Amino acid sequence: xxxxxxxxxxxxxxxxxxxxxxxxxxxxxxxxxxxxxxxxxxxxxxxxxxxxxxxxxxxxxxxxxxxxxxxxxxxxxxxxxxxxxxxxxxxxxxxxxxxxxxxxxxxxxxxxxxxxxxxxxxxxxxxxxxxxxxxxxxxxxxxxxxxxxxxxxxxxxxxxxxxxxxxxxxxxxxxxxxxxxxxxxxxxxxxxxxxxxxxxxxxxxxxxxxxxxxxxxxx
Amino acid sequence: xxxxxxxxxxxxxxxxxxxxxxxxxxxxxxxxxxxxxxxxxxxxxxxxxxxxxxxxxxxxxxxxxxxxxxxxxxxxxxxxxxxxxxxxxxxxxxxxxxxxxxxxxxxxxxxxxxxxxxxxxxxxxxxxxxxxxxxxxxxxxxxxxxxxxxxxxxxxxxxxxxxxxxxxxxxxxxxxxxxxxxxxxxxxxxxxxxxxxxxxxxxxxxxxxxxxxxxxxxxxxxxxxxxxxxxxxxxxxxxxxxxxxxxxxxxxxxxxxxxxxxxxxxxxxxxxxxxxxxxxxxxxxxxxxxxxxxxxxxxxxxxxxxxxxxxxxxxxxxxxxxxxxxxxxxxxxxxxxxxxxxxxxxxxxxxxxxxxxxxxxxxxxxxxxxxxxxxxxxxxxxxxxxxxxxxxxxxxxxxxxxxxxxxxxxxxxxxxxxxxxxxxxxxxxxxxxxxxxxxxxxxxxxxxxxxxxxxxxxxxxxxxxxxxxxxxxxxxxxxxxxxxxxxxxxxxxxxxxxxxxxxxxxxxxxxxxxxxxxxxxxxxxxxxxxxxxxxxxxxxxxxxxxxxxxxxxxxxxxxxxxxxxxxxxxxxxxxxxxxxxxxxxxx
Numbered sequence: 001x002x003x004x005x006x007x008x009x010x011x012x013x014x015x016x017x018x019x020x021x022x023x024x025x026x027x028x029x030x031x032x033x034x035x036x037x038x039x040x041x042x043x044x045x046x047x048x049x050x051x052x053x054x055x056x057x058x059x060x061x062x063x064x065x066x067x068x069x070x071x072x073x074x075x076x077x078x079x080x081x082x083x084x085x086x087x088x089x090x091x092x093x094x095x096x097x098x099x100x101x102x103x104x105x106x107x108x109x110x111x112x113x114x115x116x117x118x119x120x121x122x123x124x125x126x127x128x129x130x131x132x133x134x135x136x137x138x139x140x141x142x143x144x145x146x147x148x149x150x151x152x153x154x155x156x157x158x159x160x161x162x163x164x165x166x167x168x169x170x171x172x173x174x175x176x177x178x179x180x181x182x183x184x185x186x187x188x189x190x191x192x193x194x195x196x197x198x199x200x201x202x203x204x205x206x207x208x209x210x211x212x213x214x215x216x217x218x219x
Numbered sequence: 220x221x222x223x224x225x226x227x228x229x230x231x232x233x234x235x236x237x238x239x240x241x242x243x244x245x246x247x248x249x250x251x252x253x254x255x256x257x258x259x260x261x262x263x264x265x266x267x268x269x270x271x272x273x274x275x276x277x278x279x280x281x282x283x284x285x286x287x288x289x290x291x292x293x294x295x296x297x298x299x300x301x302x303x304x305x306x307x308x309x310x311x312x313x314x315x316x317x318x319x320x321x322x323x324x325x326x327x328x329x330x331x332x333x334x335x336x337x338x339x340x341x342x343x344x345x346x347x348x349x350x351x352x353x354x355x356x357x358x359x360x361x362x363x364x365x366x367x368x369x370x371x372x373x374x375x376x377x378x379x380x381x382x383x384x385x386x387x388x389x390x391x392x393x394x395x396x397x398x399x400x401x402x403x404x405x406x407x408x409x410x411x412x413x414x415x416x417x418x419x420x421x422x423x424x425x426x427x428x429x430x431x432x433x434x435x436x437x438x439x440x441x442x443x444x445x446x447x448x449x450x451x452x453x454x455x456x457x458x459x460x461x462x463x464x465x466x467x468x469x470x471x472x473x474x475x476x477x478x479x480x481x482x483x484x485x486x487x488x489x490x491x492x493x494x495x496x497x498x499x500x501x502x503x504x505x506x507x508x509x510x511x512x513x514x515x516x517x518x519x520x521x522x523x524x525x526x527x528x529x530x531x532x533x534x535x536x537x538x539x540x541x542x543x544x545x546x547x548x549x550x551x552x553x554x555x556x557x558x559x560x561x562x563x564x565x566x567x568x569x570x571x572x573x574x575x576x577x578x579x580x581x582x583x584x585x586x587x588x589x590x591x592x593x594x595x596x597x598x599x600x601x602x603x604x605x606x607x608x609x610x611x612x613x614x615x616x617x618x619x620x621x622x623x624x625x626x627x628x629x630x631x632x633x634x635x636x637x638x639x640x641x642x643x644x645x646x647x648x649x650x651x652x653x654x655x656x657x658x659x660x661x662x663x664x665x666x667x668x669x670x671x672x673x674x675x676x677x678x679x680x681x682x683x684x685x686x687x688x689x690x691x692x693x694x695x696x697x698x699x700x701x702x703x704x705x706x707x708x709x710x711x712x713x714x715x716x717x718x719x720x721x722x723x724x725x726x727x728x729x730x731x732x733x734x735x736x737x738x739x740x741x742x743x744x745x746x747x748x749x750x751x752x753x754x755x756x757x758x759x760x761x762x763x764x765x766x767x768x769x770x771x772x773x774x775x776x777x778x779x780x781x782x783x784x785x786x787x788x789x790x791x792x793x794x795x796x797x798x799x800x801x802x803x804x805x806x
Contacts, residue, residue, distance in 0.1 A: 016770070024333070035441075042447075143476075149477065
């Protein structure tokens with residue numbers, strides 16, 4: 001008889017050959033993301049810590065991150081659009097995973113390309129936001145006219161680190177999408193778990209953004 | 220949809236054995252070759268760190284004698300000695316070296332799950348070592364900030380190596396973390412997903428358990444070091460103020476404002492304390508296997524040993540601030556961290572009792588690996604007991620930054636793991652090289668090292684109680700210290716030089732064995748674990764020939780009653796030989 005309760009959980013994980021019924025790559029991606037979670041957590045905790053420790057006043061995010069349309073500043077409008085785009089890209093990614101398991105190579109390819117395009121536009125808007133902060137507002141990593149120097153330091157460091165993750169994800173998506181298209185995986189047994197593995201990474205990057213958004217723009 | 224485990228696949232993945240010298244020994248994807256590359260590199264930098272410590276001891280034992288050691292050099296020696304020993308030697312050797320070699324062999328796998336990534340891991344590690352070594356030769360030399368690299372002093376003028384050394388150190392650490400992550404993901408995934416038929420988690424040898432949990436700790440702790448390295452690089456290069464408060468340095472305002480040096484300490488020790496167990500847990504695991512094998516007795520309390528490793532690993536993440544009692548933190552924090560720190564003594568004591576009980580009524584063979592393993596129990600108990608002093612806030616305050624601390628951590632995470640490293644090298648040497656080492660030479664190496672290290676570190680405790688501060692270049696005129704303190708320092712130096720020189724015996728043994736050592740039996744210790752049951756010694760690429768092994772019992776069927784041999788290998792079926800105690804799950 002199979003044990004139940006806590007013992008059953010231990011039983012399941014400690015069975016022979018493999019602890020999780022999934023391919024190696026997927027297990028490894030989960031473990032990597034766990035490690036990456038600790039990187040972003042350290043960044044965000046570090047940011048909160050310097051924000052509490054600094055003696056200068058913290059700039060007001062809704063004013064710093066406002067865009068003017070026709071003379072009227074709208075708080076957080078750009079970041080709202082960016083967040084919307086990134087979350088939309090998680091939707092197209094999920095559809096790509098679905099199509100991958102249905103072995104619909106064409107749809108998988110185009111959905112992954114769409115995801116990559118949304119990701120690229122996110123990075124593009126981030127570049128726009130950085131340029132505006134640097135050129136128009138005079139924000140630098142070592143100081144800014146609005147208040148505490150740590151504002152610019154942590155903003156550029158954390159959004160930069162996240163932006164690098166998104167950029168890497170875009171490249172990763174395009175490489176895998178191209179392999180899906182040219183039949184690379186057909187020669188290897190026709191399995192498309194790799195689309196889900198890519199998706200895990202992509203959803204993770206989106207999820208991290210939600211936290212950065214909350215702690216940076218809404219606090 | 221189900222995923223077919225590799226042990227269940229009808230057709231094995233075909234193995235194209237590498238043919239040329241380059242693919243076989245240089246750009247090798249074989250976990251065994253990568254393990255040897257890792258170990259060789261780690262031992263090479265370890266020898267450099269050993270020489271640095273000898274230089275430090277020369278200065279401390281005989282101040283004003285050696286004109287080639289000035290205060291700047293001394294701080295550089297301290298820093299590089301500490302950083303190399305902890306990260307580039309012990310972490311790399313236990314996980315990159317033993318982890319790579321033992322995990323696939325002990326789990327009955329052909330290789331790591333992603334051999335190419337594994338190969339990259341080694342070459343990136345080598346890059347980090349090269350960056351580290353370059354820092355000896357740049358203008359200003361390597362950093363002298365102490366291995367903890369505390370800001371603000373680490374990046375302000377007045378500290379040696381502030382020009383380039385600190386940049387290269389932080390860069391090298393970041394590269395090392397990338398290398399470790401690539402290897403670590405492989406080790407964890409291999410243990411979880413690529414074991415052979417019958418190898419349940421609760422049948423794995425404790426060596427694998429120790430390395431497995433230590434790797435998980437590394438994957439979760441190194442991020443904090445990476446983040447603090449990035450932040451400090453930014454503080455140094457573009458004058459951000461993460462860790463830097465408004466400060467005047469030598470009459471100049473470097474332009475920082477409002478940063479928090481304590482934040483660095485928190486991040487550093489959030490990495491730094493688990494790091495202690497990244498080094499210790501593999502040693503715990505390996506020593507368990509050495510004791511059991513050479514005492515011809517099953518490990519006492521296997522299941523508790525596993526849970527103790529997991530508990531220690533978990534607890535190691537909530538004790539970090541016991542390194543910061545003197546930083547002026549809230550007394551309630553001190554209370555919390557002292558409590559969690561002392562709780563770690565419970566699973567650790569379980570392990571120590573179980574090692575001793577494994578020896579009890581065992582059929583002990585005092586071969587070289589066993590001598591090192593038993594010596595580990597001694598040094599680890601000594602280092603652990605002084606940890607109880609330092610874990611308590613009120614006792615730590617006067618002892619902080621004295622030689623008592625130096626003695627404590629060298630005993631518990633210097634000498635103890637290194638003894639296990641030596642024991643493990645002697646133990647697996649016949650499997651790795653196919654040749655035996657010289658037993659007599661090995662025993663000389665053991666006794667001189669073991670007694671020598673005691674004569675170094677026991678007196679240091681007295682120095683610490685007397686109040687001798689650590690990290691001082693010279694004591695100068697210090698009224699509160701008796702003159703005998705300096706005599707003791709000189710004697711410690713002589714012992715340290717003796718122990719350092721003794722290590723030549725080890726290298727002589729290595730080279731003698733490689734050239735002239737007698738051919739080794741495939742299983743010279745009559746051990747049960749799978750790595751001794753390979754068809755070839757040393758194992759060939761792919762480890763197992765045509766068929767993967769099958770595991771039928773736990774790793775500790777020694778001296779099972781009613782069986783003619785005193786050991787039953789893990790791959791012997793239950794209908795051929797009786798099964799001793801087995802925590803494996805039937806399937």
